Amino acid sequence: MPPEIYWRRRALAIGGAVVVLLLVVWLINSLRGGGDSETDPAAASSSLTTPVSISPTASGSSTSSGGSGGSGGGGGGAAAAGGEASSGTSGSSGASSSGASSSAAPSGQPVAAGQCPDQSLAIKVAADKPTYLPGEEPSFTTVVTNIGTTPCERDLGSSLQQVLVYTIDGAVRLWSNIDCFPQSAADVRTLAAGEQAQFTVKWSAKTSAPDCLTQPEPQRDPVGPGAYTVVGQLGQLRSAPEPFNLS
Known part of the structure:
Protein backbone atom coordinates (compact mmCIF):
# COMPACT_ATOMS: atom_id res chain seq x y z
CA MET A 1 0.00 0.00 0.00
CA PRO A 2 1.37 3.37 -0.92
CA PRO A 3 2.41 5.48 2.12
CA GLU A 4 0.04 8.36 1.26
CA ILE A 5 -3.01 6.08 1.37
CA TYR A 6 -1.89 4.64 4.71
CA TRP A 7 -1.54 8.11 6.34
CA ARG A 8 -4.81 9.28 4.82
CA ARG A 9 -6.67 6.36 6.43
CA ARG A 10 -4.82 6.95 9.68
CA ALA A 11 -5.90 10.63 9.73
CA LEU A 12 -9.52 9.69 9.01
CA ALA A 13 -9.54 7.20 11.89
CA ILE A 14 -8.09 9.72 14.32
CA GLY A 15 -10.57 12.41 13.15
CA GLY A 16 -13.50 10.05 13.62
CA ALA A 17 -12.33 9.17 17.13
CA VAL A 18 -12.09 12.88 17.99
CA VAL A 19 -15.61 13.50 16.66
CA VAL A 20 -16.99 10.59 18.71
CA LEU A 21 -15.18 11.88 21.81
CA LEU A 22 -16.64 15.38 21.32
CA LEU A 23 -20.15 13.92 20.93
CA VAL A 24 -19.77 11.96 24.18
CA VAL A 25 -18.57 15.06 26.05
CA TRP A 26 -21.47 17.14 24.67
CA LEU A 27 -23.99 14.46 25.64
CA ILE A 28 -22.62 14.24 29.18
CA ASN A 29 -22.73 18.04 29.61
CA SER A 30 -26.30 18.31 28.34
CA LEU A 31 -27.43 15.56 30.70
CA ARG A 32 -25.80 17.34 33.64
CA GLY A 33 -27.32 20.67 32.67
CA GLY A 34 -30.83 19.18 32.50
CA GLY A 35 -30.47 17.65 35.95
CA ASP A 36 -29.36 20.96 37.50
CA SER A 37 -32.27 22.89 36.03
CA GLU A 38 -34.84 21.31 38.36
CA THR A 39 -34.93 21.58 42.14
CA ASP A 40 -35.07 18.42 44.14
CA PRO A 41 -38.49 18.39 45.91
CA ALA A 42 -37.04 16.93 49.11
CA ALA A 43 -34.32 19.55 49.22
CA ALA A 44 -36.84 22.31 48.57
CA SER A 45 -39.20 21.23 51.32
CA SER A 46 -36.42 20.87 53.86
CA SER A 47 -35.27 24.43 53.21
CA LEU A 48 -38.66 25.92 54.04
CA THR A 49 -39.07 27.35 57.53
CA THR A 50 -41.93 25.85 59.46
CA PRO A 51 -44.38 28.64 60.43
CA VAL A 52 -44.72 29.20 64.17
CA SER A 53 -48.21 29.62 65.56
CA ILE A 54 -48.36 32.57 68.00
CA SER A 55 -51.46 32.80 70.15
CA PRO A 56 -52.50 36.40 70.89
CA THR A 57 -51.96 37.62 74.41
CA ALA A 58 -55.17 38.17 76.30
CA SER A 59 -55.75 41.83 76.90
CA GLY A 60 -56.36 41.40 80.60
CA SER A 61 -57.80 44.45 82.22
CA SER A 62 -55.79 43.86 85.34
CA THR A 63 -52.45 45.21 84.08
Missing part, protein backbone atom coordinates in the same frame (compact mmCIF):
# COMPACT_ATOMS: atom_id res chain seq x y z
CA SER A 64 -53.70 47.90 81.77
CA SER A 65 -56.42 49.33 83.98
CA GLY A 66 -54.69 49.08 87.27
CA GLY A 67 -51.46 50.51 86.03
CA SER A 68 -52.95 53.48 84.29
CA GLY A 69 -55.68 54.58 86.50
CA GLY A 70 -56.84 52.04 88.94
CA SER A 71 -60.31 52.84 90.10
CA GLY A 72 -59.81 55.73 92.33
CA GLY A 73 -60.70 59.34 92.45
CA GLY A 74 -59.62 61.92 94.98
CA GLY A 75 -60.95 61.51 98.49
CA GLY A 76 -63.65 64.06 99.29
CA GLY A 77 -63.71 66.52 102.12
CA ALA A 78 -65.58 64.13 104.42
CA ALA A 79 -63.17 61.35 103.62
CA ALA A 80 -60.24 63.62 104.26
CA ALA A 81 -60.76 63.44 107.96
CA GLY A 82 -61.14 59.68 108.03
CA GLY A 83 -59.81 58.86 104.62
CA GLU A 84 -57.46 56.24 105.99
CA ALA A 85 -60.32 54.44 107.51
CA SER A 86 -61.45 53.74 104.05
CA SER A 87 -58.88 50.97 103.94
CA GLY A 88 -55.24 50.06 103.77
CA THR A 89 -52.88 48.48 101.33
CA SER A 90 -51.18 45.15 101.09
CA GLY A 91 -47.49 44.60 100.55
CA SER A 92 -45.57 45.98 97.62
CA SER A 93 -44.08 42.97 95.95
CA GLY A 94 -46.72 40.47 96.93
CA ALA A 95 -50.02 41.86 98.11
CA SER A 96 -51.94 39.63 100.48
CA SER A 97 -55.09 38.10 99.11
CA SER A 98 -57.07 39.33 102.10
CA GLY A 99 -57.06 42.92 100.89
CA ALA A 100 -55.56 42.92 97.41
CA SER A 101 -57.78 42.44 94.40
CA SER A 102 -57.80 42.69 90.62
CA SER A 103 -56.57 45.97 89.25
CA ALA A 104 -59.66 46.43 87.11
CA ALA A 105 -61.12 49.83 87.92
CA PRO A 106 -64.80 50.16 88.77
CA SER A 107 -66.86 52.06 86.25
CA GLY A 108 -67.45 55.00 88.56
CA GLN A 109 -70.62 56.89 89.45
CA PRO A 110 -72.57 58.44 86.55
CA VAL A 111 -72.76 62.22 86.42
CA ALA A 112 -76.03 63.62 87.76
CA ALA A 113 -78.25 65.50 85.35
CA GLY A 114 -77.43 69.17 85.08
CA GLN A 115 -73.89 68.80 86.44
CA CYS A 116 -70.78 69.41 84.38
CA PRO A 117 -69.53 66.35 82.46
CA ASP A 118 -66.23 64.59 83.01
CA GLN A 119 -64.89 66.22 79.84
CA SER A 120 -65.00 69.61 81.59
CA LEU A 121 -62.83 68.44 84.49
CA ALA A 122 -59.29 67.24 85.08
CA ILE A 123 -58.17 65.21 88.09
CA LYS A 124 -54.72 64.70 89.51
CA VAL A 125 -53.60 62.89 92.67
CA ALA A 126 -50.17 62.52 94.24
CA ALA A 127 -48.56 61.43 97.48
CA ASP A 128 -47.52 64.36 99.65
CA LYS A 129 -44.06 62.79 100.04
CA PRO A 130 -42.03 60.64 97.65
CA THR A 131 -41.07 58.20 100.43
CA TYR A 132 -42.70 57.36 103.76
CA LEU A 133 -40.77 55.98 106.71
CA PRO A 134 -41.98 52.98 108.73
CA GLY A 135 -44.94 53.97 110.89
CA GLU A 136 -45.85 57.01 108.78
CA GLU A 137 -49.34 57.22 107.28
CA PRO A 138 -49.17 58.18 103.59
CA SER A 139 -51.20 61.26 102.70
CA PHE A 140 -52.63 61.80 99.21
CA THR A 141 -53.86 65.09 97.78
CA THR A 142 -56.40 65.18 94.95
CA VAL A 143 -56.93 68.27 92.80
CA VAL A 144 -60.03 68.62 90.61
CA THR A 145 -59.80 71.42 88.01
CA ASN A 146 -62.47 72.94 85.81
CA ILE A 147 -60.74 72.95 82.44
CA GLY A 148 -63.79 74.35 80.66
CA THR A 149 -64.49 77.95 79.73
CA THR A 150 -67.64 78.39 81.83
CA PRO A 151 -68.52 77.85 85.52
CA CYS A 152 -69.15 74.22 86.34
CA GLU A 153 -71.26 72.64 89.10
CA ARG A 154 -70.36 69.16 90.31
CA ASP A 155 -70.95 66.99 93.36
CA LEU A 156 -67.48 66.30 94.78
CA GLY A 157 -68.63 64.30 97.80
CA SER A 158 -66.12 61.76 99.05
CA SER A 159 -68.33 58.80 98.07
CA LEU A 160 -68.08 59.94 94.43
CA GLN A 161 -64.31 60.33 94.54
CA GLN A 162 -61.80 57.58 94.97
CA VAL A 163 -58.14 57.43 95.84
CA LEU A 164 -56.67 54.01 95.07
CA VAL A 165 -53.30 52.41 95.69
CA TYR A 166 -51.86 49.77 93.36
CA THR A 167 -48.69 47.75 93.12
CA ILE A 168 -46.06 49.55 91.05
CA ASP A 169 -46.94 47.52 87.95
CA GLY A 170 -50.63 48.28 88.36
CA ALA A 171 -51.50 44.59 88.50
CA VAL A 172 -53.01 44.51 91.99
CA ARG A 173 -55.44 46.92 93.61
CA LEU A 174 -54.48 47.30 97.25
CA TRP A 175 -56.68 49.98 98.78
CA SER A 176 -59.43 52.51 98.15
CA ASN A 177 -60.59 55.29 100.46
CA ILE A 178 -64.25 54.28 99.99
CA ASP A 179 -63.93 50.52 100.57
CA CYS A 180 -64.95 50.78 104.21
CA PHE A 181 -66.58 54.23 104.02
CA PRO A 182 -68.69 54.19 100.82
CA GLN A 183 -71.31 56.72 101.97
CA SER A 184 -70.95 60.45 102.52
CA ALA A 185 -72.99 63.64 102.26
CA ALA A 186 -73.21 65.49 98.96
CA ASP A 187 -70.66 68.25 98.38
CA VAL A 188 -71.89 70.19 95.35
CA ARG A 189 -69.47 72.91 94.31
CA THR A 190 -69.48 75.49 91.57
CA LEU A 191 -66.05 75.85 89.98
CA ALA A 192 -65.26 78.85 87.81
CA ALA A 193 -63.26 78.27 84.67
CA GLY A 194 -59.77 77.25 85.75
CA GLU A 195 -60.75 76.96 89.43
CA GLN A 196 -59.53 74.02 91.50
CA ALA A 197 -60.89 72.02 94.42
CA GLN A 198 -58.40 70.21 96.63
CA PHE A 199 -58.92 67.23 98.95
CA THR A 200 -56.62 65.18 101.16
CA VAL A 201 -56.97 61.64 102.51
CA LYS A 202 -54.71 59.53 104.68
CA TRP A 203 -53.98 55.84 104.45
CA SER A 204 -52.98 53.49 107.26
CA ALA A 205 -50.83 51.47 104.85
CA LYS A 206 -53.07 48.42 105.14
CA THR A 207 -55.04 46.52 102.55
CA SER A 208 -58.77 46.84 101.95
CA ALA A 209 -61.41 45.36 99.66
CA PRO A 210 -64.68 46.68 98.20
CA ASP A 211 -66.71 44.32 100.44
CA CYS A 212 -65.16 45.72 103.62
CA LEU A 213 -68.50 46.49 105.31
CA THR A 214 -69.94 43.05 104.58
CA GLN A 215 -67.15 41.27 106.45
CA PRO A 216 -67.72 40.69 110.21
CA GLU A 217 -64.04 41.30 110.91
CA PRO A 218 -62.36 42.70 107.81
CA GLN A 219 -58.78 41.49 107.58
CA ARG A 220 -56.45 44.26 106.56
CA ASP A 221 -52.82 43.36 106.19
CA PRO A 222 -49.93 45.81 106.61
CA VAL A 223 -48.16 46.77 103.43
CA GLY A 224 -44.48 45.92 103.03
CA PRO A 225 -41.74 48.25 101.87
CA GLY A 226 -41.60 48.95 98.17
CA ALA A 227 -42.81 51.13 95.31
CA TYR A 228 -46.50 51.75 94.67
CA THR A 229 -48.76 53.98 92.58
CA VAL A 230 -51.75 56.09 93.58
CA VAL A 231 -54.64 56.87 91.21
CA GLY A 232 -57.60 59.22 91.50
CA GLN A 233 -61.06 58.80 90.02
CA LEU A 234 -64.15 61.02 89.82
CA GLY A 235 -67.09 59.58 87.90
CA GLN A 236 -65.61 58.05 84.75
CA LEU A 237 -62.60 60.38 84.93
CA ARG A 238 -59.31 58.88 86.12
CA SER A 239 -55.93 60.40 86.79
CA ALA A 240 -52.56 59.15 85.67
CA PRO A 241 -50.82 56.87 88.19
CA GLU A 242 -48.28 58.61 90.43
CA PRO A 243 -45.50 56.63 92.17
CA PHE A 244 -44.48 56.73 95.82
CA ASN A 245 -42.45 54.54 98.16
CA LEU A 246 -42.79 52.87 101.54
CA SER A 247 -39.48 52.24 103.27
Whole structure:
Protein backbone atom coordinates (compact mmCIF):
# COMPACT_ATOMS: atom_id res chain seq x y z
CA MET A 1 0.00 0.00 0.00
CA PRO A 2 1.37 3.37 -0.92
CA PRO A 3 2.41 5.48 2.12
CA GLU A 4 0.04 8.36 1.26
CA ILE A 5 -3.01 6.08 1.37
CA TYR A 6 -1.89 4.64 4.71
CA TRP A 7 -1.54 8.11 6.34
CA ARG A 8 -4.81 9.28 4.82
CA ARG A 9 -6.67 6.36 6.43
CA ARG A 10 -4.82 6.95 9.68
CA ALA A 11 -5.90 10.63 9.73
CA LEU A 12 -9.52 9.69 9.01
CA ALA A 13 -9.54 7.20 11.89
CA ILE A 14 -8.09 9.72 14.32
CA GLY A 15 -10.57 12.41 13.15
CA GLY A 16 -13.50 10.05 13.62
CA ALA A 17 -12.33 9.17 17.13
CA VAL A 18 -12.09 12.88 17.99
CA VAL A 19 -15.61 13.50 16.66
CA VAL A 20 -16.99 10.59 18.71
CA LEU A 21 -15.18 11.88 21.81
CA LEU A 22 -16.64 15.38 21.32
CA LEU A 23 -20.15 13.92 20.93
CA VAL A 24 -19.77 11.96 24.18
CA VAL A 25 -18.57 15.06 26.05
CA TRP A 26 -21.47 17.14 24.67
CA LEU A 27 -23.99 14.46 25.64
CA ILE A 28 -22.62 14.24 29.18
CA ASN A 29 -22.73 18.04 29.61
CA SER A 30 -26.30 18.31 28.34
CA LEU A 31 -27.43 15.56 30.70
CA ARG A 32 -25.80 17.34 33.64
CA GLY A 33 -27.32 20.67 32.67
CA GLY A 34 -30.83 19.18 32.50
CA GLY A 35 -30.47 17.65 35.95
CA ASP A 36 -29.36 20.96 37.50
CA SER A 37 -32.27 22.89 36.03
CA GLU A 38 -34.84 21.31 38.36
CA THR A 39 -34.93 21.58 42.14
CA ASP A 40 -35.07 18.42 44.14
CA PRO A 41 -38.49 18.39 45.91
CA ALA A 42 -37.04 16.93 49.11
CA ALA A 43 -34.32 19.55 49.22
CA ALA A 44 -36.84 22.31 48.57
CA SER A 45 -39.20 21.23 51.32
CA SER A 46 -36.42 20.87 53.86
CA SER A 47 -35.27 24.43 53.21
CA LEU A 48 -38.66 25.92 54.04
CA THR A 49 -39.07 27.35 57.53
CA THR A 50 -41.93 25.85 59.46
CA PRO A 51 -44.38 28.64 60.43
CA VAL A 52 -44.72 29.20 64.17
CA SER A 53 -48.21 29.62 65.56
CA ILE A 54 -48.36 32.57 68.00
CA SER A 55 -51.46 32.80 70.15
CA PRO A 56 -52.50 36.40 70.89
CA THR A 57 -51.96 37.62 74.41
CA ALA A 58 -55.17 38.17 76.30
CA SER A 59 -55.75 41.83 76.90
CA GLY A 60 -56.36 41.40 80.60
CA SER A 61 -57.80 44.45 82.22
CA SER A 62 -55.79 43.86 85.34
CA THR A 63 -52.45 45.21 84.08
CA SER A 64 -53.70 47.90 81.77
CA SER A 65 -56.42 49.33 83.98
CA GLY A 66 -54.69 49.08 87.27
CA GLY A 67 -51.46 50.51 86.03
CA SER A 68 -52.95 53.48 84.29
CA GLY A 69 -55.68 54.58 86.50
CA GLY A 70 -56.84 52.04 88.94
CA SER A 71 -60.31 52.84 90.10
CA GLY A 72 -59.81 55.73 92.33
CA GLY A 73 -60.70 59.34 92.45
CA GLY A 74 -59.62 61.92 94.98
CA GLY A 75 -60.95 61.51 98.49
CA GLY A 76 -63.65 64.06 99.29
CA GLY A 77 -63.71 66.52 102.12
CA ALA A 78 -65.58 64.13 104.42
CA ALA A 79 -63.17 61.35 103.62
CA ALA A 80 -60.24 63.62 104.26
CA ALA A 81 -60.76 63.44 107.96
CA GLY A 82 -61.14 59.68 108.03
CA GLY A 83 -59.81 58.86 104.62
CA GLU A 84 -57.46 56.24 105.99
CA ALA A 85 -60.32 54.44 107.51
CA SER A 86 -61.45 53.74 104.05
CA SER A 87 -58.88 50.97 103.94
CA GLY A 88 -55.24 50.06 103.77
CA THR A 89 -52.88 48.48 101.33
CA SER A 90 -51.18 45.15 101.09
CA GLY A 91 -47.49 44.60 100.55
CA SER A 92 -45.57 45.98 97.62
CA SER A 93 -44.08 42.97 95.95
CA GLY A 94 -46.72 40.47 96.93
CA ALA A 95 -50.02 41.86 98.11
CA SER A 96 -51.94 39.63 100.48
CA SER A 97 -55.09 38.10 99.11
CA SER A 98 -57.07 39.33 102.10
CA GLY A 99 -57.06 42.92 100.89
CA ALA A 100 -55.56 42.92 97.41
CA SER A 101 -57.78 42.44 94.40
CA SER A 102 -57.80 42.69 90.62
CA SER A 103 -56.57 45.97 89.25
CA ALA A 104 -59.66 46.43 87.11
CA ALA A 105 -61.12 49.83 87.92
CA PRO A 106 -64.80 50.16 88.77
CA SER A 107 -66.86 52.06 86.25
CA GLY A 108 -67.45 55.00 88.56
CA GLN A 109 -70.62 56.89 89.45
CA PRO A 110 -72.57 58.44 86.55
CA VAL A 111 -72.76 62.22 86.42
CA ALA A 112 -76.03 63.62 87.76
CA ALA A 113 -78.25 65.50 85.35
CA GLY A 114 -77.43 69.17 85.08
CA GLN A 115 -73.89 68.80 86.44
CA CYS A 116 -70.78 69.41 84.38
CA PRO A 117 -69.53 66.35 82.46
CA ASP A 118 -66.23 64.59 83.01
CA GLN A 119 -64.89 66.22 79.84
CA SER A 120 -65.00 69.61 81.59
CA LEU A 121 -62.83 68.44 84.49
CA ALA A 122 -59.29 67.24 85.08
CA ILE A 123 -58.17 65.21 88.09
CA LYS A 124 -54.72 64.70 89.51
CA VAL A 125 -53.60 62.89 92.67
CA ALA A 126 -50.17 62.52 94.24
CA ALA A 127 -48.56 61.43 97.48
CA ASP A 128 -47.52 64.36 99.65
CA LYS A 129 -44.06 62.79 100.04
CA PRO A 130 -42.03 60.64 97.65
CA THR A 131 -41.07 58.20 100.43
CA TYR A 132 -42.70 57.36 103.76
CA LEU A 133 -40.77 55.98 106.71
CA PRO A 134 -41.98 52.98 108.73
CA GLY A 135 -44.94 53.97 110.89
CA GLU A 136 -45.85 57.01 108.78
CA GLU A 137 -49.34 57.22 107.28
CA PRO A 138 -49.17 58.18 103.59
CA SER A 139 -51.20 61.26 102.70
CA PHE A 140 -52.63 61.80 99.21
CA THR A 141 -53.86 65.09 97.78
CA THR A 142 -56.40 65.18 94.95
CA VAL A 143 -56.93 68.27 92.80
CA VAL A 144 -60.03 68.62 90.61
CA THR A 145 -59.80 71.42 88.01
CA ASN A 146 -62.47 72.94 85.81
CA ILE A 147 -60.74 72.95 82.44
CA GLY A 148 -63.79 74.35 80.66
CA THR A 149 -64.49 77.95 79.73
CA THR A 150 -67.64 78.39 81.83
CA PRO A 151 -68.52 77.85 85.52
CA CYS A 152 -69.15 74.22 86.34
CA GLU A 153 -71.26 72.64 89.10
CA ARG A 154 -70.36 69.16 90.31
CA ASP A 155 -70.95 66.99 93.36
CA LEU A 156 -67.48 66.30 94.78
CA GLY A 157 -68.63 64.30 97.80
CA SER A 158 -66.12 61.76 99.05
CA SER A 159 -68.33 58.80 98.07
CA LEU A 160 -68.08 59.94 94.43
CA GLN A 161 -64.31 60.33 94.54
CA GLN A 162 -61.80 57.58 94.97
CA VAL A 163 -58.14 57.43 95.84
CA LEU A 164 -56.67 54.01 95.07
CA VAL A 165 -53.30 52.41 95.69
CA TYR A 166 -51.86 49.77 93.36
CA THR A 167 -48.69 47.75 93.12
CA ILE A 168 -46.06 49.55 91.05
CA ASP A 169 -46.94 47.52 87.95
CA GLY A 170 -50.63 48.28 88.36
CA ALA A 171 -51.50 44.59 88.50
CA VAL A 172 -53.01 44.51 91.99
CA ARG A 173 -55.44 46.92 93.61
CA LEU A 174 -54.48 47.30 97.25
CA TRP A 175 -56.68 49.98 98.78
CA SER A 176 -59.43 52.51 98.15
CA ASN A 177 -60.59 55.29 100.46
CA ILE A 178 -64.25 54.28 99.99
CA ASP A 179 -63.93 50.52 100.57
CA CYS A 180 -64.95 50.78 104.21
CA PHE A 181 -66.58 54.23 104.02
CA PRO A 182 -68.69 54.19 100.82
CA GLN A 183 -71.31 56.72 101.97
CA SER A 184 -70.95 60.45 102.52
CA ALA A 185 -72.99 63.64 102.26
CA ALA A 186 -73.21 65.49 98.96
CA ASP A 187 -70.66 68.25 98.38
CA VAL A 188 -71.89 70.19 95.35
CA ARG A 189 -69.47 72.91 94.31
CA THR A 190 -69.48 75.49 91.57
CA LEU A 191 -66.05 75.85 89.98
CA ALA A 192 -65.26 78.85 87.81
CA ALA A 193 -63.26 78.27 84.67
CA GLY A 194 -59.77 77.25 85.75
CA GLU A 195 -60.75 76.96 89.43
CA GLN A 196 -59.53 74.02 91.50
CA ALA A 197 -60.89 72.02 94.42
CA GLN A 198 -58.40 70.21 96.63
CA PHE A 199 -58.92 67.23 98.95
CA THR A 200 -56.62 65.18 101.16
CA VAL A 201 -56.97 61.64 102.51
CA LYS A 202 -54.71 59.53 104.68
CA TRP A 203 -53.98 55.84 104.45
CA SER A 204 -52.98 53.49 107.26
CA ALA A 205 -50.83 51.47 104.85
CA LYS A 206 -53.07 48.42 105.14
CA THR A 207 -55.04 46.52 102.55
CA SER A 208 -58.77 46.84 101.95
CA ALA A 209 -61.41 45.36 99.66
CA PRO A 210 -64.68 46.68 98.20
CA ASP A 211 -66.71 44.32 100.44
CA CYS A 212 -65.16 45.72 103.62
CA LEU A 213 -68.50 46.49 105.31
CA THR A 214 -69.94 43.05 104.58
CA GLN A 215 -67.15 41.27 106.45
CA PRO A 216 -67.72 40.69 110.21
CA GLU A 217 -64.04 41.30 110.91
CA PRO A 218 -62.36 42.70 107.81
CA GLN A 219 -58.78 41.49 107.58
CA ARG A 220 -56.45 44.26 106.56
CA ASP A 221 -52.82 43.36 106.19
CA PRO A 222 -49.93 45.81 106.61
CA VAL A 223 -48.16 46.77 103.43
CA GLY A 224 -44.48 45.92 103.03
CA PRO A 225 -41.74 48.25 101.87
CA GLY A 226 -41.60 48.95 98.17
CA ALA A 227 -42.81 51.13 95.31
CA TYR A 228 -46.50 51.75 94.67
CA THR A 229 -48.76 53.98 92.58
CA VAL A 230 -51.75 56.09 93.58
CA VAL A 231 -54.64 56.87 91.21
CA GLY A 232 -57.60 59.22 91.50
CA GLN A 233 -61.06 58.80 90.02
CA LEU A 234 -64.15 61.02 89.82
CA GLY A 235 -67.09 59.58 87.90
CA GLN A 236 -65.61 58.05 84.75
CA LEU A 237 -62.60 60.38 84.93
CA ARG A 238 -59.31 58.88 86.12
CA SER A 239 -55.93 60.40 86.79
CA ALA A 240 -52.56 59.15 85.67
CA PRO A 241 -50.82 56.87 88.19
CA GLU A 242 -48.28 58.61 90.43
CA PRO A 243 -45.50 56.63 92.17
CA PHE A 244 -44.48 56.73 95.82
CA ASN A 245 -42.45 54.54 98.16
CA LEU A 246 -42.79 52.87 101.54
CA SER A 247 -39.48 52.24 103.27
